[in-house]
Amino acid sequence: MSLTTATHLNFRGDARDALRLYQSVFGGALSITTYGELGMPAGAPEADKVVFARLATEDGFRLLAYDVPGRTEGSATAAGSTRRENGVTLTDQPFFVSVDASTLEEVQGVWDGLAAGATVVEPLAASAWSAGFGMLTDRFGVTWVLGVAGAAPAAG
Structure with missing residues (x-):
């Protein structure tokens, strides 16, 4: 199969x-x-x-x-919301779209393309699990989770 x-x-x-x-x-x-x-x-x-x-x-x-x-009222009006509060993600959306790329440059390009008119939930930055991770809700109400696949950055 x-x-x-x-x-x-x-x-x-x-x-x-x-x-x-x-x-x-x-x-x-x-x-x-x-x-x-x-x-x-x-x-x-x-x-x-x-x-x-x-x-x-x-x-x-x-x-x-x-x-x-x-339904013609525009997707963002019906999408619900996602936000970070006290270190946790709070949402009433049923799903997020997750996209991983091989490099930070690739993720940055996707981020830049989706960011116009978007609401940033978590800024794109290095995290404990990725060289780059961020979350935004685009102008159509779709929440994207973007990250660099693979090893996390070395501890300093």
């Missing part, structure tokens, strides 16, 4: 904008199918919304997404 997994994000009318941001950050090929392309009448309010989208990079990064029918 061979299994793979991909994160599937559910948006509130702004999937196309979110996926364009993610493509600019991660690269890869983006395919988008709208409700209209699958038969919704052209004049319908949601005909141009995303019914299925896939972002795929050559190195195996995958995101799937769509716009939830009838």
Whole structure:
């Protein structure tokens, strides 16, 4: 048996904008199918919304997404919140998207790409378990946990 997994994000009318941001950050090929392309009448309010989208990079990064029918208030308004308080992460979100890279430079590039309009939960910095770790909630309400895979920095 061979299994793979991909994160599937559910948006509130702004999937196309979110996926364009993610493509600019991660690269890869983006395919988008709208409700209209699958038969919704052209004049319908949601005909141009995303019914299925896939972002795929050559190195195996995958995101799937769509716009939830009838929901157009913007994803950030429905996403909940995540914050750090007294050294712990508090959230009412059901999940985070975790991305590990091989180097701090790679993680910094992803961080920089996602950070515009984001809320920083934990600044990107060396930690006890990683040469670089950070957490932010992007402008679409998706919380990303970013880190450098592998050995932690040497103790000084």
